[in-house]
Structures are given as structure tokens and as C-alpha cells.
Amino acid sequence: MTLPNPLKLRSIITSDTALSSASLATRIVVGRLRIEVRNNPGLIDAKVQELVAFARQNAFAADELVQL
Numbered sequence: 436m437t438l439p440n441p442l443k444l445r446s447i448i449t450s451d452t453a454l455s456s457a458s459l460a461t462r463i464v465v466g467r468l469r470i471e472v473r474n475n476p477g478l479i480d481a482k483v484q485e486l487v488a489f490a491r492q493n494a495f496a497a498d499e500l501v502q503l
Contacts, residue, residue, distance in 0.1 A: 436494040457499040
């Protein structure tokens, strides 16, 4: 399991890139984080950390995030 770097995670959260290749769990988490950051851009650092925690707990998500 390799975690993407924080800049890559920030990019995933702030983009509108399709997540169709990711699992449902990853799509739900990233989708929620995108909405939260859109509503309050100041939360980006906290949401990147939240995504890191999710990826650490779920190896499949870390692999998917690397491939996005």
C-alpha cells in the first residue's frame, strides 16, 4: 500500500475528475470531501488529512487513489 502524496490528494479533492474506476466507498468519501471543500475552501488541509486517514485504514482505497 502506497499513499499518494498530499498534493495529489488535494488535487483529487479539488477537481471534478470522474471517479468511476474507484470503489463505491472511495467514491462516496471523495464525493463528500469535494462537497465540503466546495462549501468551505478553508477546510482543504483538514479534508486532505481525512482522506489520508481513510486510505490508511483501507488499503484498497490507497491503491485506487494512486491510480486516479
